[in-house]
Amino acid sequence: MTTAEMLELDRLREEVAQWRARFDAAKKRNALFANSGEVVEPLYTALDISGDAAAAEVPGEFPFTRGIHPTGYRGKLWTMRQFAGFGTAPETNARYKYLLSRGQTGLSVAFDFPTLMGYDSDHARSEGEVGKCGVAISSLADMETLFEGIPLDKVSVSMTINGPAVILFAFYVAAAEKQGVAATELRGTIQNDILKEYMAQHAWVYPIEPALRLIVDNFAWSAEHVPLWNTISISGYHIREAGATAAQELAFTLADGFTYVERGIARGLDVDDFAPRLSFFWDIHNDFFEEIAKLRAARRIWARHLKERFGAKDTRSLIMRFHSQTAGVTLTAQQPMNNIVRVAYQAMAAVLGGTQSLHTNSMDETLALPTEQAVQVALRTQQVLAYETGVPNVADPLGGSYYVEALTDKLENEAEALFAKIEEVGGVVRGLETGWLQRQISESSSRQQWEVEQRRRTIVGVNDFVTEEGELTIPLLKVGIEAEREQRARMAEMRASRDDALVQGRLTALRDAAKTDANLMPFILDCARAYCTLYEIRAAMEEVFGAYREPVFF
Amino acid sequence: MRPIRVLVAKPGLDGHDRGAKVVAAALRDAGMEVIYTGLHQTPEMIATAAIQEDVDVVGLSILSGAHMTLIPRVLDLLRADGREDILVTGGGIIPREDMDALEARGTGRLFGPGTPTSELVEYIHNWFEAREAQTA
Numbered sequence: 001m002t003t004a005e006m007l008e009l010d011r012l013r014e015e016v017a018q019w020r021a022r023f024d025a026a027k028k029r030n031a032l033f034a035n036s037g038e039v040v041e042p043l044y045t046a047l048d049i050s051g052d053a054a055a056a057e058v059p060g061e062f063p064f065t066r067g068i069h070p071t072g073y074r075g076k077l078w079t080m081r082q083f084a085g086f087g088t089a090p091e092t093n094a095r096y097k098y099l100l101s102r103g104q105t106g107l108s109v110a111f112d113f114p115t116l117m118g119y120d121s122d123h124a125r126s127e128g129e130v131g132k133c134g135v136a137i138s139s140l141a142d143m144e145t146l147f148e149g150i151p152l153d154k155v156s157v158s159m160t161i162n163g164p165a166v167i168l169f170a171f172y173v174a175a176a177e178k179q180g181v182a183a184t185e186l187r188g189t190i191q192n193d194i195l196k197e198y199m200a201q202h203a204w205v206y207p208i209e210p211a212l213r214l215i216v217d218n219f220a221w222s223a224e225h226v227p228l229w230n231t232i233s234i235s236g237y238h239i240r241e242a243g244a245t246a247a248q249e250l251a252f253t254l255a256d257g258f259t260y261v262e263r264g265i266a267r268g269l270d271v272d273d274f275a276p277r278l279s280f281f282w283d284i285h286n287d288f289f290e291e292i293a294k295l296r297a298a299r300r301i302w303a304r305h306l307k308e309r310f311g312a313k314d315t316r317s318l319i320m321r322f323h324s325q326t327a328g329v330t331l332t333a334q335q336p337m338n339n340i341v342r343v344a345y346q347a348m349a350a351v352l353g354g355t356q357s358l359h360t361n362s363m364d365e366t367l368a369l370p371t372e373q374a375v376q377v378a379l380r381t382q383q384v385l386a387y388e389t390g391v392p393n394v395a396d397p398l399g400g401s402y403y404v405e406a407l408t409d410k411l412e413n414e415a416e417a418l419f420a421k422i423e424e425v426g427g428v429v430r431g432l433e434t435g436w437l438q439r440q441i442s443e444s445s446s447r448q449q450w451e452v453e454q455r456r457r458t459i460v461g462v463n464d465f466v467t468e469e470g471e472l473t474i475p476l477l478k479v480g481i482e483a484e485r486e487q488r489a490r491m492a493e494m495r496a497s498r499d500d501a502l503v504q505g506r507l508t509a510l511r512d513a514a515k516t517d518a519n520l521m522p523f524i525l526d527c528a529r530a531y532c533t534l535y536e537i538r539a540a541m542e543e544v545f546g547a548y549r550e551p552v553f554f
Numbered sequence: 555m556r557p558i559r560v561l562v563a564k565p566g567l568d569g570h571d572r573g574a575k576v577v578a579a580a581l582r583d584a585g586m587e588v589i590y591t592g593l594h595q596t597p598e599m600i601a602t603a604a605i606q607e608d609v610d611v612v613g614l615s616i617l618s619g620a621h622m623t624l625i626p627r628v629l630d631l632l633r634a635d636g637r638e639d640i641l642v643t644g645g646g647i648i649p650r651e652d653m654d655a656l657e658a659r660g661t662g663r664l665f666g667p668g669t670p671t672s673e674l675v676e677y678i679h680n681w682f683e684a685r686e687a688q689t690a
Contacts, residue, residue, distance in 0.1 A: 113567035113618050117594070125596070128623025129567055202569025202593050242572050329572075333667040366667045368649055369619070442575055449576050453670050462668045476649055479619065552592035554562075554578040 009047070016045055032456045035290035036245035037444065038410075044402035050409055059395040063303040065296045065408065067354040068319040072395025078350075079357035080382045081158060081323065085110035085135035086369050087483040088490070089145035092135040096150060098372065104379060106188075106357060108158040109146070110134035111168070116203040118164035118538035121487040131483030133369060138487070139533045141494045143171040144178055153181045157188040158233070158323065158357075163205035165192040166214050166521065167537045170528035173226065177529075189230035189279055189323070192218060195256040198432045200441060201238035202550070205538060208429055210545035214520060215260065216267050219274040221521035230279040232260060233323060240283035241329045243445020246294045247411055249283060251418030252428075252437060254301055258419075259428045261310050271310050275317035282355075284346040285327040291346070292398055293407035295353030298322070301412055324350035325359040331366045335461035336474055339363040344381050351391055352398055358382055368476040435551040442554070491533075498531040506530045507540045514544040558682050559609040563591040563600045565628065568618030573646065573667075577613060580671035581678070597624055601631035604640060610685075611678055614644030621648050621656065629660050641681055645669065 001009075023042060033040055041048070057063075060070030069075055082104055085092045096107055112134040114126035120138040121130045130136045137143055147157075152175070161168045169190045173183050194211040197204045204211070215232065222231045236244075236253035244252065257278065264274050280298065284291050302320040306312040326346035331339045343360050350358050360378040362370030370378070386392060398404040422431055431437040451457040458464045510523040520541070527537050562578040564571055571593055582588045589607050591600060604612050612632075614625055625644065632640050645665035648656075653664040663677055 113620070117567045119567070125567065128620040129618055132619030133568075197569075202571065203567075366647065368647065445572050445576060446579055449580075449671065453672065459668070463670075473650075481623075550592055552590060554575040554582075554588075554590045 012046060016043075016047060019043065031458070032451065035287040035407075036247070036285070037447070038245075038247075044406050046402060048402055048406040057399070062307070062315075062318060063300040064319055065300040066396035066399050068299065068321060068356075069395075072354075073351075073392035074395075077386050077392060078355050078382075079106045079156070080104055080379060080386075081106040081108045081357045081359055082375060082379055083108040083110050083158075083160065083325070083359045084375070085112075086133070086477070086479050087131040087135065088487050089135060089137065089142045091131075091483070093146055093148055093150070095372075096146075099375070099379075100150070100155070102376065102379060103383065106156045106158065107150070108359065109160065111159075111161055112136045113203075114138075115168070115534065116161060116163065118167070118205045118534055120491060120533045120535040121484065122491045123535055127484075128481075130487050132479050136483065136487045137168065137171065137534070138491055139494055139531050140171050140174050140178075140528050141531060142490070143168075143175040147175055147179070151181070152176045152179055153185040158191075159189070160191045162191055162194055162197045162201070163203050163211070164534060164538050165190050165194075166218050166524055167528070167534055169218065170521070170525045170537075171534075173525060174528040183226045184228070186226055187228045189233050190218075191235060191281070192232045193235045193256065193281075195259060195428055195432070196235050196238050196253070198548070198550075199239055199252060199256075199437050200242035200244075201235075204548045204550075206542065206545040207548045208432065210541075211548075212260075212263055212429075214541075216263050216269075217519045217521050219260075219264050219277070220267065220269055221519055222277065223269070223273050227277075229277065230321075231274070231277045233279050233281045234260065235281040237281050237283040237325055239441060240285060240327065242441050243448065244441045245444050246285065246287070246290050247414035247418065248440060248444060250294050250298055250301075250411055251415040251422070252441075253280065253282075254298065254305070254415060255419055255422050255428050257302065258305060258309075261306070265310065271306070271312045272314040272317050275306060275310075275312055276314060279356075280320055280322035282322055282324050282350075283327050284324050284350045284353075286330050286342065286346065288345060288349050289398075289404055289407060290411075291349040292353045293404055293411050295322070295324075295350070295355065296396075296399075296404070296408045297411040297415065299354070300408070301415055321356045323357045323359070324353070324355040326350070326361045328361055328365060331361060331363070332459060332462050333366040335467065336363050336367065338461050339365075340377055340381065343378060344385070347381055347385055348389070348391060351385060352396075354396060364474055364476060367474075369479065371475055371477045373475070433551070435553060438551070439553070494531060495533075502530045503527075503532050503536070507532055507536055510537065511540045511543055514541050555686070558586045558611060558678060559607065560586050560588050560611040560613055560678070561591065561600070561604050561607060561609040562588060562613045562615065563595055563603070563628075564593045564615055565595055565597060565600055565624040566616060566618050566620045567594055568616065568620075569593055570617040570646075571615070573617070574613075574615035577615065577645075577671060577674060581613075581675060584675040584679075586678070597627035597631055600628050601635070604632065605635055605637060609640065610682060611641045611643060613674075614642065614646075616644065616646040616648070619647070621646065622652060625656055625661060626659055633660075639685070641678070641685075643674075643677070 362374035
């Protein structure tokens with residue numbers, strides 16, 4: 001530092017001290033000036049950022065704080081990808097065609113709870129739940145119907161499925177084969193992030209170790225056969241929705257990511273063979289600047305760890321590509337139209353943070369699955385942001401902001417401190433087995449609830465600005481029991497028309513392979529091609545692997 | 555007065571337990587004895603647990619849209635065992651008209667998102683006092 005620069009800093013220190021005295025003396029509002037859990041300073045200056053801050057960085061260069069593309073959004077806008085699915089495959093197929101006709105640029109499949117848990121629509125545990133909050137997919141036949149008339153070599157598809165992810169992925173690859181589309185042409189993402197299921201979302205099937213084996217099987221198999229496919233979407237979304245703070249979301253999700261990398265390397269894979277296909281998924285909450293800083297910090301931490309800790313050399317291994325979704329948990333059932341505004345601010349934070357794709361929630365999602373009209377407003381929110389606001393014109397427009405840079409550094413430091421704590425408790429897997437990670441999230445959730453009930457945290461329309469006239473009614477989507485009836489009929493037809501000997505043979509082969517170290521993907525794919533059902537495939541492996549049991553506490 | 559015993563339960567396949575855990579903790583902090591079932595319970599598992607644990611109240615948390623199937627089944631199983639005295643209440647993502655239908659079918663009050671936990675505590679206390687007064 002030159003003498004002139006040091007004198008300049010001294011002058012700034014003096015001015016900040018004078019400002020501080022005026023600030024302390026002034027009258028201030030009684031409110032919670034904090035983002036998730038941490039008090040925020042009332043002013044940030046050059047004194048708050050480290051010398052080597054991202055100010056000295058350009059987008060597209062290590063450590064990618066300022067974004068993964070040198071062109072920002074000038075090369076390509078983010079993908080507008082609305083998560084959708086309900087009822088039966090034919091109904092959801094029609095909704096996908098509607099979304100594509102309205103200018104949506106990618107598909108994202110929401111499965112119903114039976115599918116998420118690996119149960120067929122005609123299984124006893126599925127009763128009452130078929131098609132209720134996603135589409136019911138129980139075999140290749142349903143998957144073929146879901147994408148009927150939608151060319152899978154043209155549209156990228158994201159699938160939110162975890163416990164039985166490899167099975168649904170096999171249905172998808174087999175459905176593409178039926179369309180005449182080779183696996184090498186498929187582009188999209190399977191969520192496949194089981195660690196966050198144990199931590200937060202809870203749609204698990206197998207115990208932790210065999211579940212991790214299936215994930216690494218998929219990394220290895222896909223690297224060879226489905227090279228453009230994202231084999232995992234390491235998700236902070238559900239961790240945040242379950243109550244985590246931004247720093248916890250950041251740290252726990254990245255720690256999951258590091259665990260997958262360690263497991264891949266332990267299998268003998270070269271990190272640069274599978275790390276380029278790892279993608280991420282973040283929750284975009286209300287605190288505008290904190291969310292932007294979180295996304296910037298996430299990219300930087302991932303790049304640094306992959307390079308320095310795991311020895312990745314390929315730039316594609318270092319860059320964190322991610323999907324974002326606005327925070328469902330911030331939506332309110334009271335005055336639901338207000339949700340449009342919340343979603344718009346959150347969407348803007350996601351874009352200022354450099355997201356690759358975005359789902360904007362619909363205003364009615366605390367009441368039911370969204371109606372077409374509500375989804376259209378949510379999609380239009382992204383289009384206004386993309387084409388009218390000018391926000392995507394400049395890469396990382398908040399880079400160099402004292403506040404955003406300081407917050408980015410702070411979140412990175414907090415994440416590193418949490419990584420150290422996770423190591424102390426024995427790593428992610430041990431932390432899940434003992435419930436340590438789940439408890440951290442629960443405690444944050446309870447604190448936020450307390451703040452809301454004490455009115456330390458304001459939620460417009462819920463604990464302040466409440467209207468006397470009661471709830472504003474908006475039209476809601478109804479998914480009746482017809483879907484369940486129809487889906488059972490479809491299943492019966494499918495079961496009657498398949499080759500039973502082939503089904504049994506393929507299931508036996510899978511069960512036998514599960515007892516060895518063989519990569520199970522080819523066996524699962526063969527089951528899918530023979531129209532083995534989701535539950536049949538799940539059960540064949542469960543006989544070998546057993547089932548997961550959660551540590552129950554509150 | 556003896557502490558009120560509550561079973562907080564998650565029927566069906568949905569994994570959203572943030573609300574259930576917040577409610578369980580709030581009821582415990584209000585002096586009630588709370589048992590939490592954990593996730594993915596069938597109506598049969600819930601009814602059995604309620605009877606075996608001899609609870610006064612069953613609180614069902616459901617966000618999967620399966621409420622019209624699963625909640626009446628819990629009610630029916632308790633009735634079949636002669637336990638109409640147990641209050642079946644709960645909440646989640648349940649549209650108003652479905653809440654009305656379920657309440658007409660015999661549940662206690664059902665609560666939507668954004669309900670302060672103090673409201674649940676007060677509701678359960680009032681219900682319990684009224685029941686004790688009747689049986690006294």
